[in-house]
Structure formats: C-alpha cells, structure tokens
Amino acid sequence: MPVEEFVAGWISGALGLVLGHPFDTVKVRLQTQTTYRGIVDCMVKTYRHESLLGFFKGMSFPIASIAVVNSVLFGVYSNALLALTATSHQERRAQPPSYTHVFIAGCTGGFLQAYCLAPFDLIKVRLQNQTEPRAKPGSPPPRYRGPVHCAASIFQAEGPRGLFRGAWALTLRDTPTLGIYFVTYEWLCRQFTPDGQTPSSGTVLVAGGFAGITSWVAATPLDVIKSRMQMAGLKQRAYGGLLDCMVSSARQEGLGVFFRGLTINSARAFPVNAVTFLSYEHLLLSWG
Numbered sequence: 001m002p003v004e005e006f007v008a009g010w011i012s013g014a015l016g017l018v019l020g021h022p023f024d025t026v027k028v029r030l031q032t033q034t035t036y037r038g039i040v041d042c043m044v045k046t047y048r049h050e051s052l053l054g055f056f057k058g059m060s061f062p063i064a065s066i067a068v069v070n071s072v073l074f075g076v077y078s079n080a081l082l083a084l085t086a087t088s089h090q091e092r093r094a095q096p097p098s099y100t101h102v103f104i105a106g107c108t109g110g111f112l113q114a115y116c117l118a119p120f121d122l123i124k125v126r127l128q129n130q131t132e133p134r135a136k137p138g139s140p141p142p143r144y145r146g147p148v149h150c151a152a153s154i155f156q157a158e159g160p161r162g163l164f165r166g167a168w169a170l171t172l173r174d175t176p177t178l179g180i181y182f183v184t185y186e187w188l189c190r191q192f193t194p195d196g197q198t199p200s201s202g203t204v205l206v207a208g209g210f211a212g213i214t215s216w217v218a219a220t221p222l223d224v225i226k227s228r229m230q231m232a233g234l235k236q237r238a239y240g241g242l243l244d245c246m247v248s249s250a251r252q253e254g255l256g257v258f259f260r261g262l263t264i265n266s267a268r269a270f271p272v273n274a275v276t277f278l279s280y281e282h283l284l285l286s287w288g
C-alpha cells in the first residue's frame with residue numbers, strides 16, 4: 001500500500017486548516033448561536049470580545065487531528081482508486097479513472113475519515129462555541145479549559161460514546177460530499193489540461209478551490225444539523241435524534257436554517273482546498 005498519499009494528505013491538510021480556521025469559527029458560531037446578525041457582526045463581536053485569538057479558538061486539536069483525518073481521506077481515496085483501477089497516482093494522468101470510480105473512492109475516503117474526525121470535530125465545535133473572553137480575574141471560568149479538559153469532561157460525563165455525538169450526521173455529510181469533492185476536482189483538472197499531461201499549478205488551485213466550494217455547498221445542510229447535534233444539551237436544546245433536530249430546526253427557523261453558514265463555508269472552502277490540493281500534488285510530484 002503506497003504511504004506517500006497519507007503523508008502528503010496530512011501536510012497539505014494542515015496548511016489548508018490554518019488558513020481556514022478563522023472562517024470556520026465564524027461559521028460554527030453562526031450555525032449554533034442566534035446572537036449574531038450575520039458574518040460581519042459575528043466577526044466584529046468576536047474581535048471586540050476575544051481579540052484575534054478568538055478566531056483561532058479550538059485550532060490546536062484540529063491541527064493534531066488533521067494528521068489522522070486528511071491522511072486517511074487522501075490515503076484511502078488513492079488506495080481505493082488503486083484497488084478499483086489498478087493505477088497508481090503517477091499513472092492516472094495517462095490512464096484517467098472513470099468518474100464513477102473517482103466517486104466511489106471519494107465516498108470511501110469520506111466515510112472512513114468521518115469516524116476519525118468525529119471526536120476531534122466535536123471538541124473543536126464545543127471550544128469554538130465558548131464565547132467567553134480569555135480568563136479574566138473575577139469572571140466565571142469557561143466550561144472547558146482546553147481540548148484535553150473538554151475531551152476528559154465529555155468522557156467522564158457520557159463515556160466513550162459521548163465523544164461520537166453528531167457522528168452520524170457527520171458521516172452522512174461526508175460520505176457523498178467527498179465523492180462530489182474528488183469528482184469536481186478531477187473534472188475541472190481534465191477540462192483545462194491536455195490529455196495525458198499533468199495539470200498546471202494554476203489549474204490545480206482553481207480545481208481544488210471549486211471542489212471545496214461545490215462539496216461544501218452540498219454539505220452545508222447536514223453541517224448545520226451536525227453542529228447542532230454536537231451542541232445539543234449545552235447552548236442548544238436536546239434533540240431526540242438527527243431527524244428530530246432537522247424537523248424542529250426547520251419548524252422553528254424555517255428552511256433557510258439549512259443554509260446557515262453557506263456563504264462563509266464557501267468563502268473558506270476556496271483558499272483552504274486550493275492550498276490543500278496544490279501542496280498535495282506538489283508533494284507527490286517531488287517524491288516521484
């Protein structure tokens with residue numbers, strides 16, 4: 001099993017993550033709290049109350065987790081394609097796989113990465129939703145002191161299953177949308193690259209960026225539900241399950257609730273995924 005794809009996936013994911021985290025914090029807050037009037041209001045309030053650091057809350061854990069998550073995604077995707085088409089990453093430009101194979105390999109990568117991502121994503125969302133400024137003398141301490149404390153508190157209160165809160169919604173979000181992600185990337189690369197040649201850096205940037213946007217547009221409705229399930233019982237009301245969360249969110253806030261965070265998700269998705277794909281392709285090319 002080729003391992004370069006796993007390592008390239010990790011490094012490229014980390015680069016994209018740092019770039020996209022401030023957007024991600026604004027998105028999570030817009031999706032789970034009703035105190036903000038929109039993106040700008042959320043950014044201004046975050047900056048005023050928490051300074052620039054507020055945008056980077058909850059980032060240390062995803063940085064650590066991206067080693068697992070993105071390497072599983074890209075490694076499984078590439079190895080699934082190898083199993084389906086018997087071609088390595090280098091051979092795929094000369095013998096491009098069918099879009100069906102790309103989609104199946106993407107869904108497989110998405111499904112497996114969702115389970116690795118679930119506990120890390122839960123902790124990230126919980127920390128991002130702590131809007132208290134950094135500990136000031138006299139002010140009540142935030143519920144979680146950091147990622148390890150957050151993980152330990154959830155584990156103590158709910159056992160190991162607690163760490164997988166929202167995992168179902170996450171799996172439903174990521175399985176098909178990662179198929180869409182890789183199909184969009186492949187399709188755009190092929191449109192702008194002569195047959196058999198390697199796509200230019202510009203093509204990879206644009207194709208990666210649009211793959212990110214397309215997949216996140218498709219993912220946003222379940223992303224909202226996932227974030228709400230992860231916050232259920234804390235700042236959110238508790239839900240009877242995924243369906244209950246969908247129905248009661250739609251009843252109370254209208255169908256528009258499923259598109260909360262769509263603009264910020266798309267704005268974040270372009271740079272993050274342009275950088276992720278560019279570094280991934282360059283790393284694999286330089287390792288031959």
Ligand SMILES: CN(C)C(=N)NCCC[C@H](N)C(=O)O
Binds near residue numbers: 173177215269273
């Ligand atoms: C729609 N979904 C779930 C994705 N496209 N997932 C792939 C993640 C890529 C990058 N780390 C990001 O966070 O955008």
